[in-house]
Amino acid sequence: MKILIDVMSGDNAPEALLRGAADAARAFSPAIAVIGDRAVIETVSGEAGIDLSGLEVCDAPSVISMEDPALSVVREKRDSSMAMGLEMLSRGEGDAFVSAGNTGALVAGATLIVRKIKGVRRAAIGAVLPFSSPLLLLDSGANLELVPSDYLQLAGLGSVYAEKILGKKSPRVGLLNNGAEKTKGGANLQEAYRLLSEGEGIDFVGNVEARDLPFGVCDVIVTDGFTGNAVLKLTEGLGSFLFSKLSDTMTADLAARLSAAVLKPKLKALKKEFSASEYGGAPLIGISMPVIKAHGSSDARAIYNAVRQAIGIVSSGVIPEMARIAARPAPGGEKQ
Amino acid sequence: MKILIDVMSGDNAPEALLRGAADAARAFSPAIAVIGDRAVIETVSGEAGIDLSGLEVCDAPSVISMEDPALSVVREKRDSSMAMGLEMLSRGEGDAFVSAGNTGALVAGATLIVRKIKGVRRAAIGAVLPFSSPLLLLDSGANLELVPSDYLQLAGLGSVYAEKILGKKSPRVGLLNNGAEKTKGGANLQEAYRLLSEGEGIDFVGNVEARDLPFGVCDVIVTDGFTGNAVLKLTEGLGSFLFSKLSDTMTADLAARLSAAVLKPKLKALKKEFSASEYGGAPLIGISMPVIKAHGSSDARAIYNAVRQAIGIVSSGVIPEMARIAARPAPGGEKQ
Structure with missing residues (x-):
């Protein structure tokens, strides 16, 4: 199992997110990959004394800001930490994705890149x-x-x-x-x-x-x-x-x-x-892989808890069970 | 100035409402009329030791319950404490009306019996x-x-x-x-x-x-x-x-x-x-006379405060000033 974390988004990025990721890497067995600007990650970790040794670092040159339009995640910012994390998730290079970034962009990106569970009309x-x-x-x-x-x-x-x-x-x-x-x-x-x-x-x-x-x-x-x-x-x-x-x-x-x-x-x-x-954070319900929206103001502990939650979602088989429910025919027939 | 109070509605009716009305009558100079079933009012006041001497009692045989449809106030329950209080207000036999009863009925009754300020589309x-x-x-x-x-x-x-x-x-x-x-x-x-x-x-x-x-x-x-x-x-x-x-x-x-x-x-x-x-309570904004919705769970103190608030609304000239604002032509011309 591998948990992917966008460490460039949120009010306290990247330091608090890196610290939370490193704490989670020490506490839990699954692999953790942090996604963001490699140079920034290395500098900040060095200055703040965060041990990156348990983490895989995936380089992503740009960041989606809170002001960027939701669709920037699939347009001009395909090279952002959020878009690249969602791409990795959709390619099977990770089992869950955590981001404290722009909510609209995360919902749009999860829907368009990772895709919804079959039969789900709207992710929530x-x-x-x-x-x-x-x-x-x-x-x-x-x-x-x-x-x-x-x-x-x-x-x-x-x-x-x-x-x-x-x-x-x-x-x-x-x-x-x-x-x-x-x-x-x-x-x-x-x-x-x-x-x-x-x-x-x-x-x-x-x-x-x-x-x-x-x-x-x-x-x-x-x-x-x-x-x-x-x-x-x-x-x-x-x-x-x-x-x-x-x-x-x-x-x-x-x-x-x-x-x-x-x-x-x-x-x-x-x-x-x-x-x-x-x-932890708020799960995006209806997406075909685990995506967790951490609070914009997440500190290291919130990220640590979001990772624990992501591991729980992956292990529990909650998404296959949701897929079974969503595949049922809609009730009410012509009333739909 | 006279403040009208529906003492039959709300979770603690009539005792707490009568007590609040009696307290207000002792504290404030305007006249206070309580509206409800006279026999019930007299029995409850007697048993609870509430002094009715400062209050005018107006007999209303029925009560609108929380389950009654909103329009019952202008249909089958025209003889309720709420409907009769609103009628008295509309006829000028009082300057403000306080009720802790059914919100939907109070909004409907205030709109249909007391009427909105001219130019107001919806009371709120x-x-x-x-x-x-x-x-x-x-x-x-x-x-x-x-x-x-x-x-x-x-x-x-x-x-x-x-x-x-x-x-x-x-x-x-x-x-x-x-x-x-x-x-x-x-x-x-x-x-x-x-x-x-x-x-x-x-x-x-x-x-x-x-x-x-x-x-x-x-x-x-x-x-x-x-x-x-x-x-x-x-x-x-x-x-x-x-x-x-x-x-x-x-x-x-x-x-x-x-x-x-x-x-x-x-x-x-x-x-x-x-x-x-x-x-106090929540004023019905956009009605041409002061109508105050007290909380369903109002105790004597809440009713006392609602009366104080009603006096403030009457004295302040807030409704004539609202009427001046509502009479302005709507902005945006054809966009309305």
Whole structure:
């Protein structure tokens, strides 16, 4: 097994990504290849004291920036670390690919270079939210809109992921909606509700309101990528906001600071538990090989966790199982 | 001035609502009328020791439940506390109406009985989120979808509310989107971005991602009611989730409990600060008279605060100012 890592993308590239890759190479048995500008990789590693000996270095002269258009990955930047990593994956020169780069480019590149699983209409981003019980949020940003059958397909693929990777037995699937009744939402969501209710092998718990998401009412929540993106980013923003308010509270005066000192390790553990990077990155669900979107702000630990997650995806046989689900005939016949 | 309160709707009706109304009657000078089943009001007040002497009681035999269809307010339940309160408001027998009941019915009833401000296409719900600086979220649930000119209209009306009620000078308006670049979102949001950029009297700060909402980057955020509802409810759910995790942390062992005792008043204050009920309820923006949707789980304090907010809306002249904005010719001419 070989895990490919784009070390040139993300806010902390390349140093933190190289450090995460080197840590993973020491901890795990599969081979790891880092993709990026060889001269930069060698200079930065030398200066930062990162041991490259366990890593294969693949030279890629350019980088896709956050501002580049999504399709640059298959056009003017075919020689970028992201495009070259996806090419290697598609040629079988690696078993999984991790990148902290431009999300749009990664989804476009994975779809066009690595290709979707046969029968999948749209690949989606599957972020895992750090609630009481980890929650797979699908789609968390690849597609602004979905058609009703997409919700059903994502529910099927997401259930496989939740079972094999998150360790949930018969994962419960919810449809994000603005109320619990089945008449909530527009015609699109009402039809999605109907398809999910009748979906083979789907343990559908019905509509779920955003208020209930943190409390473990389902293991997979399906929604369009616009709403999913808002949910993902608000979870992140509100988490930092509340932890920063808490920190202000605890340093307000001497008595507070003394008491806070006792609680500090526990609060640090709570903050860590509420950090999405503990689950690695967001898998691109519906792509025929494992591609993981690490957070743009990934540090070495997040990359290390993304590698661990990639190894889990490769070993678990989750993608062949998704392919089996996607090959089923679509339900509803002429209604599709 | 007279404030009308539907005391029969909401999870804690009628007791908590009566108590909030009685507290408000003692604290504020305007008259307060409570609307509901007179026999129930008298029995409950008697048993709970609530002094009704400062309140006018208006008898309404029925109640709209959370399960009733929105249009029941103008059909089979014209004799409900909500419908009768809206009728009184429309006839000038009150200056503002507060209800903790069925949101769909309240929006429909306000639109059909009280009527919209002339020139307003759609009334919206304007929740105030309890961030560093209060943030007006428009639409937080009345309309699943908006057309581009709606975003501009909500931005104008929301700016008036943020200035006159939340005390913001030249309120900054953001468009909720899945990235900061102006090319983000579908055609609808890109056109909304263009209209907002050119909007007269709008201090438009551009696209805002959900991650940044808690940090005071804008005073008004405009979005469709489906996404807005998810943002509102997730804010609420995540707040309770994190405070409950925090409470578990602080009672984990004796040392934690001792330290937590010192911090308790500060944490309680933080929790209160992060409670939306401190801002009262959500005003229905675009209705020609003040209508306030209090949270379904409103306690006496939330109702008291909603009355204070209603008085503020009546005194401030915010609705005549909104009417002035809505009467302006729509921009873009044939593009509308």
